[in-house]
Amino acid sequence: MMVNENKDSYDRKTDTYIVAYFDLLGVTSRIKSDMEKQEVFMNKLHNLYTFSMNLTREIKIKENKEIQFKIFSDNIIIAKKISEENRLEDINCLLSCAAHFQELAASDSVGWMLRGGITIGQLFIDEVMVWGEALVKSYFLEDKVAIYPRVILDSNVISEIKNDSVLSEYMRKDFDDLMYLNYLNNCYYCGERLMKGFELMKEELESHWDERMRQKFSWHMNYINSELDRKKEKKDKKYRLTLTIL
Template identity: 55%
Template structure:
């Protein structure tokens, strides 16, 4: 217990099991430096991403979606869901968080926004309120984003994968990459979205104005290859003509 100017704090805050996504929107810092109007547009796009991601809970009947928590600070986003101790309810909590993050990422890469994001998702102890976020789950998710993700993908921590386990629907959220790391297959929830994805990709290229570094080029290629693979996998006739392409602009790459 601590007394501060007559106030009493019982030191009774505790961490509990949560699933946490830590996201980094690529290119936000550069957008902030391009003048007031551009940074204002970026800020409002980000706020709308939150609004639309949460409002979808009104359109779907998914248990636990409405009590997902967001924290947004500049180009970083934390999305958090407390986990039940009951196994069946716990799976529903995990599904709600993965669906929410997938919806957020889908909205980002399509033509309403045209941004790329990378991040990490982990499970572990966490405390969150209006003032602070604290705990190992956040540290693990942050470490995945900052040290391992590299490309515009959201990596899934190894402690999450066994809990997804044999659930057939949840396993569709998982893809294993060329480096054997597992990432969130956010396009699992997207159907007949090829045109919007292609338009969003063109927005990314237009914003770069034909010139980008080798590192940016690699990220664009990763995104292009992932989207094209998933559209092929879905084999939806309406989307067959929509494939992302960047090769014609390769001459714009700088070292």
């Protein structure tokens, strides 16, 4: 069987993209659970994917229509080509989409944590494959650097947004001096949803509890509480995440 060797088979090339790579935490243990729970988890995951993609594409902003999603098991890639004439708008579009996805995952409709990485670099993406240095780097940030349920911002993303008064609000510096995505940047009066999502996480993962899990829960709890305090929204002051599992 001969591979098609017409010209169109060889004109693919990479372009400059901003890329987010996510890993949903705890999916392996969910897949290993009993059949009834597996179906519940699978449907949660499917709904999270489809709702996020559909909402992004329904928003009547030209840049949003060009966002691309790739999903395989518990891994998600969200990519947006960067054009020189609309560079900051394209970056803002991807950061907003990534932040919404993480907030939705953490809220009461799903109640799952994730970690990841966001970078800018060369990428090729179509219906068949994803290829390029941006994929490799964003995966590295998720797999080797993030550790906690946070999405690490690569230095090339930071340099693009640090001097912009709007985009810089997507950055937060952590205790280890790494910058991560402030996914609650555009989330207002969301304390109740996040608190209920946190309770769902604790209930679901109580049987898998260990010190590594406690680290992740503590980071997640402290981040959300600090952001709710920062926003100073009176309605949300009564919603505080607490970690009571020993």
